[in-house]
Amino acid sequence: MKNQTQEKERITVPDEIKVLTAQEIETVSGGGANGNFWSDGGAIYYRVVSGDTLPEIALRAQVPMSQIQALNGIRNPDVIRVGQILRIR
Secondary structure, eight states, X not given: OOOHHHHHHOOOOOXXXXXXXXXXXXXXXXXXXXXXXXXXXXXXXXXXXXXXXXHHHHHHHTSOHHHHHHHHTOSOTTOOOTTOEEEOO
């Protein structure tokens, strides 16, 4: 039996992933192409890379940091991992 912490950290990967065009990425990220943003047709996701901070990701995505925290169950905004998939919207 899995405990509640393990269940909350599980990420569901959609069967289909829409790769955003450079123009869509620019709109989502606030400028410049960034291959770490993508959409599954509804939600927008971001893959954390070395040097990223949650405030910077929120700024590029033009969403409140609290929204990213809520969507991903992040309690401490100082703790994100390289390779982590974050739902942005």
